Amino acid sequence: MLTIFNLHARVADKEILRGVNLKVKAGEVHAIMGKNGSGKSTLAGVLAGRDAFEVTEGDVLFEDKNLLDMDPEERAREGLFMAFQYPVEIPGVSNSYFLKAALNATRKHRGLPELDAMEFLTLVKEKLKLIHIDEDLLKRPVNEGFSGGEKKRNEIFQMAVLEPKLAILDETDSGLDIDTIKTVADGVNAMRSKDRAMVVITHYQRLLNFIVPDKVHVLLDGRIVKSGGKELALELENKGYEWLETEAQATT
Amino acid sequence: MVAMLEQENNAYPGEFSRIEKELAKVGSPALLRQRKAAIARFGEVGFPTTHDEEWRFTDVAPIAKAPLALPEIEDGVPPPEARSSLAGDGYRLSFVNGYRPVFEQQGAKLPTGVIVASLAEALVKHKDLVEPHLAHHARVDGSAFTALNTAFFRDGAFVHIPKGVVVSAPIHLQFLATTRPFAWQRRTLIVAGENSQATIVEGYDGADGNAYFTNAVTEVVALPGAVLDHYKVQREGKSAFHVGTMQVTMQRGSTFTSHGIALGGGLVRNDANAVLDAEGCTCTLNGLYLASGQQLIDNHTRIDHAKPNCVSHELYKGILDGKARGVFNGKIYVHPNAQKTDAKQTNKTLLLSDDAVINTKPQLEIYADDVKCMHGATIGPLDADSIFYLRSRGIGLAEARCLLTFAFANDIIRRIQVAPIRAQLEDVLLAAQHLPRGEEAP
Numbered sequence: 001m002l003t004i005f006n007l008h009a010r011v012a013d014k015e016i017l018r019g020v021n022l023k024v025k026a027g028e029v030h031a032i033m034g035k036n037g038s039g040k041s042t043l044a045g046v047l048a049g050r051d052a053f054e055v056t057e058g059d060v061l062f063e064d065k066n067l068l069d070m071d072p073e074e075r076a077r078e079g080l081f082m083a084f085q086y087p088v089e090i091p092g093v094s095n096s097y098f099l100k101a102a103l104n105a106t107r108k109h110r111g112l113p114e115l116d117a118m119e120f121l122t123l124v125k126e127k128l129k130l131i132h133i134d135e136d137l138l139k140r141p142v143n144e145g146f147s148g149g150e151k152k153r154n155e156i157f158q159m160a161v162l163e164p165k166l167a168i169l170d171e172t173d174s175g176l177d178i179d180t181i182k183t184v185a186d187g188v189n190a191m192r193s194k195d196r197a198m199v200v201i202t203h204y205q206r207l208l209n210f211i212v213p214d215k216v217h218v219l220l221d222g223r224i225v226k227s228g229g230k231e232l233a234l235e236l237e238n239k240g241y242e243w244l245e246t247e248a249q250a251t252t
Numbered sequence: 253m254v255a256m257l258e259q260e261n262n263a264y265p266g267e268f269s270r271i272e273k274e275l276a277k278v279g280s281p282a283l284l285r286q287r288k289a290a291i292a293r294f295g296e297v298g299f300p301t302t303h304d305e306e307w308r309f310t311d312v313a314p315i316a317k318a319p320l321a322l323p324e325i326e327d328g329v330p331p332p333e334a335r336s337s338l339a340g341d342g343y344r345l346s347f348v349n350g351y352r353p354v355f356e357q358q359g360a361k362l363p364t365g366v367i368v369a370s371l372a373e374a375l376v377k378h379k380d381l382v383e384p385h386l387a388h389h390a391r392v393d394g395s396a397f398t399a400l401n402t403a404f405f406r407d408g409a410f411v412h413i414p415k416g417v418v419v420s421a422p423i424h425l426q427f428l429a430t431t432r433p434f435a436w437q438r439r440t441l442i443v444a445g446e447n448s449q450a451t452i453v454e455g456y457d458g459a460d461g462n463a464y465f466t467n468a469v470t471e472v473v474a475l476p477g478a479v480l481d482h483y484k485v486q487r488e489g490k491s492a493f494h495v496g497t498m499q500v501t502m503q504r505g506s507t508f509t510s511h512g513i514a515l516g517g518g519l520v521r522n523d524a525n526a527v528l529d530a531e532g533c534t535c536t537l538n539g540l541y542l543a544s545g546q547q548l549i550d551n552h553t554r555i556d557h558a559k560p561n562c563v564s565h566e567l568y569k570g571i572l573d574g575k576a577r578g579v580f581n582g583k584i585y586v587h588p589n590a591q592k593t594d595a596k597q598t599n600k601t602l603l604l605s606d607d608a609v610i611n612t613k614p615q616l617e618i619y620a621d622d623v624k625c626m627h628g629a630t631i632g633p634l635d636a637d638s639i640f641y642l643r644s645r646g647i648g649l650a651e652a653r654c655l656l657t658f659a660f661a662n663d664i665i666r667r668i669q670v671a672p673i674r675a676q677l678e679d680v681l682l683a684a685q686h687l688p689r690g691e692e693a694p
Contacts, residue, residue, distance in 0.1 A: 048644055076646035088641045092659025101655065101687065102645035109646070141659075142641075158645065 001026045001197045002166055007058035008222075009046050016042040018222035019058070024166070027194040031208055031233060032201045034219035035241045040201050041085070043219070044170040048082045049075055062166065076102070077109035079165030083155035083172055090142035095154070096124065098142050099161050106162060127160040131187040149180035156187035167191070168199045173207040185210030205237040218244055265295045267322060268403055274324075278406060279375040282383060290392040290402035297396050309579045309611045310521055310550040315493045320435040320465055325406050326350040334428060339672035343368055344424040345409050347438070352407065363417050371408035371439055381412050386441055389471040390499035395523065397495045401437045401469040408439030413448040413478070422451040422670050429458040429466060429488070438468040444478035444506075451481040453670060456496075458489040458516070465493040472498065474506035476530070482510040485673055488517040490545070497523045502562075504530035511668055514541035514549050515680060521550040528555065528562040539568035540664040542680070543576035543608075550579035557590040560620075566597040569664050571657060572608035580612040582627070586620050593623040601631045602660050604653075634660075654685040 002024040009017040016039045024030050034040050045053045047060065049072040060067040062080060070078065090098070103123075104114040115123065128135055133153060143151050152172055159167055169188065173181050188211050192198070200211055208216070208230065216232040217224045220241070225248045226232065236244070268275075268291040276284050299316040300307040330348035338344050341359030345368050348354075353370050362368065367378060374382050392399040409425045427438050442452060456466055466488060474480050488494045494517040500508055514520055526535045541549045555564045570578045582597045601610040614627040634656050642652035658681045668674045678689035 050640065071649070072640060072643040073646050073648050073652075076644055082644055084641070084644075088635075088637045090638050090641065090656070090659065092662045093655060098642070098645070098647075098655075101647050101651065102642075105646040105648065105651075162645065 001063055002199070003059075003061040005059045005061075007043075007046065007060060008056045009042055009053050010056055011042060011053055015056070016222050017046070020219070020222070020224055022217065022224060024197045024199060026165070026197050028214045029192065029198045029200065029211065031211075031213035031216045031230075032199060032219055032224075033203070033205070033216060033233065033236060035203060038219040039222040040171065040203070040219055042222075044082065044085070044168060044201055047080070047168055048072060073105070076162075076164075077106045081159050081162055081164035081167045083152070083159060083167065083169040085171040085174055087143050087151045087155055089144045089146070091144045093142050094139055095142055096120075096138040099124065099158060102158075103161060124161060127157065130190050131157045131160050132183070133157050148175045149177075149184070152176060152180070152184050153187065156184055156191070160187065160191055165195070166197045166199070168201065170201050171203065172200070173202055173204060178206070181207055182210055205233045208233045220244060220248055264400065264403075265291055271322070275404070275406070278372050279386075280379065280383065283375065283386065286387045286392070287403045290387075290399040293392045294396055294399040294403060297399075299396055306552065306581075309577070310519075310548060312493075312495075312519070312521070314519060315465055315495070318433070318463055318465065318493070320433050320463075322404055323350040323406075323434040323436060325352065329354060334430075335426070338424070340421075342421040342424060344426055345369070346426045346428065347407075347409070348428045349430055349432070349434075350406075353409065359421055363419060365412075365414035366417060366419055367410060367412040368423055369410050371410045371441060372406065374410035378410070378412065381443060382410060382441060385443055385471060385473050387471075389473065389501050390469050390497055394499075395497060397467050398469050398497050401439060401467050401497075405437040405439040405469075408441070411440075411442045411450075411452060413444045413450045415445040415475075416447050417445065418448065419450040422453050424453045424455060426455045427457070427466065427468070429464050429492070433462055433464055435465040435467060438466055440468070440470040442470070442472045442480070442482075444472070444474050444480045446475045447477035448475075449479040451483075451670065453483040453485065453673065456484075456486045456488055456494065458487075458492050460489040460491065463491040463493065463518070464489070466495070468494070468496040470496070470498045472500040472508070474500065474502045474508050476504040476506060478503075479507045480509070481669060482508065483513070483668070483670060483673060484510070484522075485513045485515075485676070486517060486520065486522075487515045488520075490516065490518055490547075492517050494520045496521070498525065500524075500526040500535070502526060502528050502530065502533040502535060505532040506530075507534045509536040510538070511664065512537070512539040512541075512551065513673070513677065514539070514543075514551070517547065517549070519548050521552070523552045523554070525554040526556065526564070527558055528564065529558050531559050531561045533559075533562040535562070535564040537564075537566045537568075538664050538667060540570075540661055540677070541568075541578065542571045542661075543578055544573040546575055548577045548579070552579075552581045552583075554583040554585065555595065557584070557586040557593040557595060557620075557623075559587075560589060560591045560593070562590070563594045564596070566599075567664065568599045569661060570601040570610060571604065571661060572601065572610060573604040575605070575607040577608070578610040578612075580610070580629075581615060582613075583615040584617070584625060584627070586616075586618040586623055586625065588619040590620045591622040593620060593625065595623070595625045597627040599627075599629045600660075601629075602657065603631065603633050604657065651685045651687060654682065654687060658682055658687070
């Protein structure tokens with residue numbers, strides 16, 4: 001579903017990604033781990049289509065289409081969803097209005113009929129149950145006054161409503177306590193399916209106790225230096241990132 | 253006979269002499285004396301220029317130079333097509349060009365004693381209710397435009413709510429101008445009796461096309477305990493000049509809430525002034541203005557805390573696009589004995605284009621020492637992160653900008669209690685991008 005080939009990207013004049021390669025198939029959950037400065041945010045930003053990041057080399061194919069050529073809204077409509085590390089507050093726009101507009105934009109793009117207020121409410125109520133979120137969230141402005149945990153759960157709720165093909169979770173666990181992490185993870189797991197792929201970007205291993213990945217990749221200095229199964233995450237937890245840095249240096 | 257005025261200041265005093273006998277037919281000799289004082293005042297000061305501090309950013313030379321005539325009263329009844337139908341229950345007094353006003357109602361009849369009528373007629377039938385107030389609140393030495401209006405108005409709207417009466421449905425005062433080159437002097441007097449309650453909507457409409465000038469003066473008196481909800485919705489034509497002055501006098505324990513909505517006009521200036529002349533008053537002034545192209549919209553407000561223990565809130569929001577210019581000047585004047593004053597003024601401007609300009613100035617003069625006075629202003633474009641967030645969920649760039657612009661305005665819109673006005677604003681802001689409104693509005 002997602003193929004990243006030799007991706008190089010920079011922010012201002014600094015090169016951050018130096019040849020990232022990744023293949024993700026439908027139904028798979030991949031974890032990308034790395035410490036600060038490894039390029040995790042840059043990778044997420046490039047996939048989301050943020051202006052600040054400039055791709056200098058390489059390709060990204062999403063369902064065999066050139067992702068880097070698409071506007072952010074096009075990527076979303078094609079089925080890409082990014083759960084942001086720092087979700088923005090949007091006073092004056094309610095969660096329900098925002099989601100309905102987003103969902104209908106995607107449906108229209110796919111040739112599906114748009115949902116009216118009633119149909120949307122019915123769909124949304126189901127998803128609220130799935131993610132265990134209270135209905136009064138709908139009337140509240142997007143993320144306004146939400147705690148860190150509430151914002152992250154709202155990201156997952158949006159994912160549930162929009163039903164993307166590929167979900168990228170950018171440090172969804174950052175700033176959360178263990179109980180909240182578990183709740184968020186429950187929501188993510190509820191969305192796992194054979195037709196959907198997920199890329200979980202994280203610094204810490206403990207999220208992966210709850211969202212168990214099929215493959216784990218380690219990002220170091222802008223490249224994926226090692227890939228493995230879920231045991232790789234545990235190895236990192238025990239040995240730290242320096243072990244891989246030493247290993248990487250030894251091989252160059 | 254209608255004479256086209258020569259340019260600038262000299263024409264008006266001359267015109268006054270010419271039609272003085274006609275003007276004397278409206279109201280009593282006392283009003284004529286007020287009119288004479290008004291035109292004398294205008295003769296002294298003339299139209300303001302940009303050298304006047306209060307008009308520094310708003311050049312009214314185009315109004316002074318425009319070839320306009322003072323209209324006469326038109327006989328007969330205006331064609332029904334000229335007016336839209338009343339949306340929902342309520343009462344409406346319609347002024348179409350120079351025709352005498354037409355009164356319509358839908359739903360319950362006006363409660364006994366409530367007067368919604370032609371000011372010219374009220375000066376005869378209800379002299380004792382009108383004369384103590386007319387031209388005593390909006391002073392002719394306050395502004396050249398007020399002076400002109402007092403000198404030349406032929407008719408206007410008079411609203412009187414008797415003591416203790418509650419009028420549930422809104423009272424609309426509708427002023428419609430077609431684009432003949434006239435200088436319309438629109439005059440309104442609202443007297444809300446003790447402990448009365450009412451909602452009054454002033455609407456100013458006109459078509460795009462040739463320039464015309466609406467010079468509106470509204471005096472509002474809120475007697476003790478009165479609760480008045482006021483709206484001014486201005487949708488004049490793109491080439492029109494609109495100068496509106498509202499002067500409010502508040503008595504003990506009264507509550508006055510006004511929403512000033514400015515959507516149209518080429519050159520617009522609103523003055524909203526309130527004197528809190530007794531204890532326990534609550535005054536709220538909200539404003540929303542949208543300007544694009546070459547429009548200039550200038551809002552000046554002045555709240556006088558003349559007595560202790562009063563509360564005032566101001567929230568003005570402007571949305572500027574194209575090469576539009578906005579001006580905001582909010583004065584709060586706290587008199588020396590006005591202890592325990594609670595005054596808050598907030599002014600926010602959204603700039604949607606690089607060429608739009610806003611000049612904003614709060615002006616607080618505080619002479620009492622036990623008060624709470626706050627003011628704040630923000631100016632800026634739409635938040636880029638918010639736009640990106642909406643796009644990342646599939647909402648297109650144009651829709652995202654439209655939605656966020658609406659969200660900015662919605663702070664004011666959601667405070668509007670008259671549903672048709674809210675609907676009108678939602679339409680103006682959302683329809684261009686086919687975004688849903690009504691119950692579904694964000």
